[in-house]
Amino acid sequence: MFKSSFPLTFIVFLPAVLILVSPLPAEAAHEFTVYRMQQYDLQGQNYGSRNAILNTEARTVEADVLSRRCVLMRLADFSYEKYQKALRQSAGAVVLVLPTNMSTLPQDIVQQFMELEPELLATETIVPVYFALEDDELLSIYTQTQDSSTSQGSSSAAEVLLHSATANGFQMVTSGAQSKAVTDWAITSLEGRLTGVGGEDLPTIVLVAHYDSFGVAPWLSYGADSNGSGVAVLLELARLFSRLYSHKRTHAGYNLLFFLSGGGKFNYQGTKRWLEDNLDHTESSLLQDNVAFVLCLDTLGNGDSLHLHVSKPPKEGSPQHALLRELQMVNTFYPDLKFSMVHKKINLADDTLAWEHERFGIRRLPAFTLSRLDSHRSVARNSIMDIPHVDLKKLSRNTKLIAEALARVIYNLTEKVRAMSLVQDQLTSLIDWLASQPRAAQLVDKDSSVVSTLEYYMGHYLKDVKRHFVKADKRDPEFVFYDQLKQTMNAYRVKPAVFDLLLALCIAAYLGLVYLAVQHFGVLYSILRRLTAPRAKQH
Template identity: 75%
Template sequence: MFEEASEVFDNMLKASFPFTFIVFIPAVLILVSPLPAEAAHEFAVYRMQQYDLQGQPYGTRNAILNTEARTVEAEVLSRRCVIMRLADFSYDKYQKALRQSAGAVVIILPKNMSAMPQDIVQFMELEPEMLATETIVPVYFAMEDDELLSIYTQTLTSSSSQGSLSAAEVLLHTATANGFQMVTSGAQSKAISDWAITSLEGRLAGVGGEDLPTIVVVAHYDSFGVAPWLSYGADSNGSGVSMLLELARLFSKLYTYKRTHAGYNLLFFVSGGGKFNYQGTKRWLEDNLDHTGTDKCNDSLYLLRGPTSCLPTQLQSVILTVFFCSSGSPQVVTSQYPEVKFSMVHKKINLADDMLAWEHERFGIRRLPAFTLSHLPSHRLAQRSSIMDVRPHVDVKKLSRNTKVVAEALARVIYNLTEKGAPGDLQIFTEQMVQEEQLSAVVDWLTAQPRAAQLVDKDSSVVSTLEYHLGRYLKDVKRHYVKADKRDPEFVFYDQLKQTMNAYRVKPAIFDLLLAVCIAAYLGMMYLAIQNFGVLYSVVRRITQPKAKTH
């Protein structure tokens, strides 16, 4: 190949020196010039939530991006892709991009989100505001890497310098600076039809007759955050599901032996759609209370005579007063764990609200006694619905301790120990019985994958694995499905939540114009030089000819 190329260049030199000068020299200059950095970078982006709930749209309504990158420091953001790091993010900057009709917003998240707590707290508080209203501007999140950070730095330098330069300097800078064209590979988002939310149910039957009171333990398994593909839900509600499975294991052992078989039915319900107004629990109650033709209406299961524990979070402050309403003394916490603070929060259910605060309110609407255990004093706190709710935020030792507290309190209820005046230091479960390793393993497994309701279908490994674990300890494990009504859907999900974005290194349009002018000038000069080669040759010869010596 190289021999053939050398022959071509040799023929060019022999045939026409002017032609060689015009074509060969620029080609050599281009080839030997230092190569620029990578001309394109491909990375994954995760789109902000897009869903409809009770007919109200939320999140971003667009998923297509093909525009030039800018940072929020630029004066003009219209039809530009605004990229910003989480460390520099603020709601005012975000609103500035929306007000100027930006083409898109890309927020770069750090690799280790738990390493910057102050920024995490600030962003967690802003997530609900970002989702409160819909926007046509596509909003994406991307994980930081070296190439993406380099793109951001170059774009920031370009955007920041334009405001302090003169008009001529801006023109020159615009013509010579590198830009980046951000392009997504996906199509426009569309509604997902016939999406099924899956819930799981398993039970331990009590002894002593058919008409037994039933205690239901509920925990929703899905997570929620501003971006579905980044919603890992470690504390809300990975820790709750982990505790529910451990409670199922502990009480399955008690219900195996006749001497410890209690006169209560225990039903464990892992609900889906918890973050979307508890759709799984809503449908389960409708099926068991409203459909008189079902078998469950012939027994007292739906009476739920006992506390319903939704267990949504880590339980650093445990609310256990309801367990001891008959005796009036929180014996377990006071005697065994005096360092644990507990309180009882009364909240009226506002039926006018589109969103319920806690899952137990679904039962309260049906006049069924229920309450929620949580370490959060208010349902409005952002920790319940954030992409920052990651694995390091769950303290497994505290989770293990709280699991034992709940198990002890529940056992005292089903064995009527509170009414018999049992001593507070009586322990039904020892600390060794609660398997901390299993709690940790379940939390690790749940937080290893996003569990947003839009991503967990009936064939998901999350559902099948939960069903397997429930089947190890419980009887009559079955699935319940929720599909939105086609005429008046309670919820609508959309696709294109994860896409591939390409950042192409480009020059602005003015650079093409400047380059065309330079090429035209170069060719014009070469044309004049060839046409007047004799004159040029004589001038060059006169200049280069040595002067004659004078005596």
């Protein structure tokens, strides 16, 4: 056959060559990290995604059929209608692909997504919802999946069948287990104080800020402004007044109590328990004595406005009114800053409180919240788009204003003079550190580096620094957290089922031809001989 018949050689040995030759190396799988949507229970109501297991084929939202498919969406093309379409068609999962540097996104896309985040969490869903940061491989997977999804709407059935047989598909699989409730989770809060001079029965000023962040995905919730800025301001105030209280001439007749609360985004659970411990279960506490006022700090990093949120307008002559007056006075030093008071009564019918000062107001302690936001419903308070970006000049300006107003109240300064004029560069390092890591309540346990670092910082400037813990009641828990919030996902390159069918038909046809060739080898051989025999020369 080798010597005299090339066609026979071609027919017999070509399949063997194709089988034996190694295929070219190809990227068969891509592994990347995904972050699951919030899953928690609050006040007996379920929120977020209730599932974590994913093992299904990828599609984009353009596909006609999304049932039991993993729907890939890019943030630039995301909308609530598309998300609802995936849920209505019983999609197997939703993966939202985010750009690595979200600060490069157009502001309208950022604002639109921030407004959608509360709606995504408003009702629970059994569909696993994940977020992934975009890279070259993931973008390639999305592009190929989108091409495969859009081809399904072609007018020609033959084109659809051919594309289905030749296109690459991707099977999306998570490596983790099903999510389950985390038992005995402890929310940690921190307390420290500066003791005044001049007697035991001194008025107390309480400064409060919650340190946890919140967003649609806990591992992507950096909370640079809300409430990293509030924590940075509180710690800077602790540093400034500790220096004043360390000298006899400036040791004032006020006790200063600093409180960093945990669980602020979950109806201020840390503050609630702290008040119960100090007012209901303790015989001696600074909160049981003469409390001048409680000032809560929330979202102070950007903007050119400052609002004092109150549940009850302060009476003239009270320490609360004195603080309001001094804030207005110091504000005259900053013409670019607009200051106002916002009055809102506490609505006990709501499932969650609007501001942290309302926790104190319920216990009849005079309190208010200072924030750049004019409403507690602002989407900027609970968004993964609150990325590590704070206007340091405006944060420094706001810190100076608060420090000067407090100093004027504490030292009873009545003249129009500057009480404090400088905030150190340490404020910059504080906000950079706070904004460099997610601080969702589900991620910050009692052994977290966030808690230990905050405790160390407070201990450097304050006295009697201690921790306070709150755990959910086992019988009737006010809050329940769940695990599996960060997982590894694999995208395996696969062919669709129709490819297996087409390949089986091709193999069957090939084997049939080989069988016929063997059974009628004499006829085939004579035909091939005639085709390959040299033609006789004509004379």
